[in-house]
Amino acid sequence: MIYLDHNATTRPCPEAIEEMQDALRTLWANPSSTHTAGQAARGALADARTRVARFLGCQGTELVFTSGATEANHMAVLGGLALGRTRGRTRLVLSCIEHPAMLALAQRLRAEGTIVDLIPVQADGSLDLAAAERLIGADVALVSVMGANNETGVCMPLAALEQLAHAVGALMHVDATQLAGRSEQRFDASGADLWSISAHKLHGPKGVGALVVRKGLSLPALLCGRQERQRRGGTENLPGILGFAAAAERASLTLAADLLHLQDLQARLERGLLALSPQVQVYGRSCQRLPNTSCLRFGLLDADRVLARLERAGVLASSGAACSAGGTQPSHVLLAMGESPERAKAAIRLSTGRDTRAEDIEQVIAAVTGALLPLLADEALAAA
Numbered sequence: 001m002i003y004l005d006h007n008a009t010t011r012p013c014p015e016a017i018e019e020m021q022d023a024l025r026t027l028w029a030n031p032s033s034t035h036t037a038g039q040a041a042r043g044a045l046a047d048a049r050t051r052v053a054r055f056l057g058c059q060g061t062e063l064v065f066t067s068g069a070t071e072a073n074h075m076a077v078l079g080g081l082a083l084g085r086t087r088g089r090t091r092l093v094l095s096c097i098e099h100p101a102m103l104a105l106a107q108r109l110r111a112e113g114t115i116v117d118l119i120p121v122q123a124d125g126s127l128d129l130a131a132a133e134r135l136i137g138a139d140v141a142l143v144s145v146m147g148a149n150n151e152t153g154v155c156m157p158l159a160a161l162e163q164l165a166h167a168v169g170a171l172m173h174v175d176a177t178q179l180a181g182r183s184e185q186r187f188d189a190s191g192a193d194l195w196s197i198s199a200h201k202l203h204g205p206k207g208v209g210a211l212v213v214r215k216g217l218s219l220p221a222l223l224c225g226r227q228e229r230q231r232r233g234g235t236e237n238l239p240g241i242l243g244f245a246a247a248a249e250r251a252s253l254t255l256a257a258d259l260l261h262l263q264d265l266q267a268r269l270e271r272g273l274l275a276l277s278p279q280v281q282v283y284g285r286s287c288q289r290l291p292n293t294s295c296l297r298f299g300l301l302d303a304d305r306v307l308a309r310l311e312r313a314g315v316l317a318s319s320g321a322a323c324s325a326g327g328t329q330p331s332h333v334l335l336a337m338g339e340s341p342e343r344a345k346a347a348i349r350l351s352t353g354r355d356t357r358a359e360d361i362e363q364v365i366a367a368v369t370g371a372l373l374p375l376l377a378d379e380a381l382a383a384a
């Protein structure tokens, strides 16, 4: 099987697995215990914090370990709003293509009375900066935008947004989940105040991530308790945190080479697929994008059908569509780009990783040729 769903999750790397297994066997004491076993766990936790901080470009004291990016995002938004309220700022500004969990939080906040504004995107998936400029005003507590979209891979203009936010005294949060291991962008080179990350997009384990909170910002906790310097209660997930540290260290060792490799794979994949038929469309091609993500459409062939055929041909991928009780809903990202529901329901995402090989891409193109070209030819005939 060729796994092209790295934006959903990545395979844990051997370094992470080994360190986690070791931690489960030998470092199972509570890092808060004062005895020697607890102190050993505490030492390993401090060490992991330094290693993850080095990867992200922040100080260890700025790092709050969480259960993943969803929790980090919630902490950033709810904490950012709470801080804003103390300064008379009440409005929240997000992009309209944020992760579904973030949009669900925005919906709940709206129902509770918070004013939430969503920055629109343009047809190519890039953020509408002119609209952002109009929306980011003096009553804004927090601007929260993803570093790159998980469906299209399109990168957001973080530097410009940070400037806009800071010009009016608002805080800036970046959901950097999809940037890790796919971009050289780091917290220290950004102007962000808050930065979310998840280990499982980086060949680390699921259920662990972090929020970077810029030094000097007294962001309130989401989960009260004494751990993480009173910023995140709950006994630390030490095996997960150590797996995260191992994955981060491994990723930084080869990041430059990995990025070149991913760029080469993306060029091969898109060139190969576009050459097959004029009915193939790649989204956001003219934008700055993650090198591992290709969101595309084969005519109007339904994504579920395309994915089933690809899987039979040995390729695992995803669509941005959300399944709910009422059936499959087209992706909110493609709808926001102005695509019709019919076209949006045809979009699939192929996302590569550092273990993907050039031969895999050749096989994917062969799989599309065998499994999808006949259907595309039928579609073209029917339309003629």
Ligand code: PMP
Pocket (backbone or CB within 6 Å): 007, 008, 067, 068, 069, 070, 071, 099, 146, 148, 149, 150, 175, 177, 178, 197, 198, 199, 207, 208, 209
């Ligand atoms: N934000 C983005 C942009 C994501 O892609 C994801 C994972 N799909 C998340 C947040 C949620 O991360 P986690 O699974 O660690 O909660």
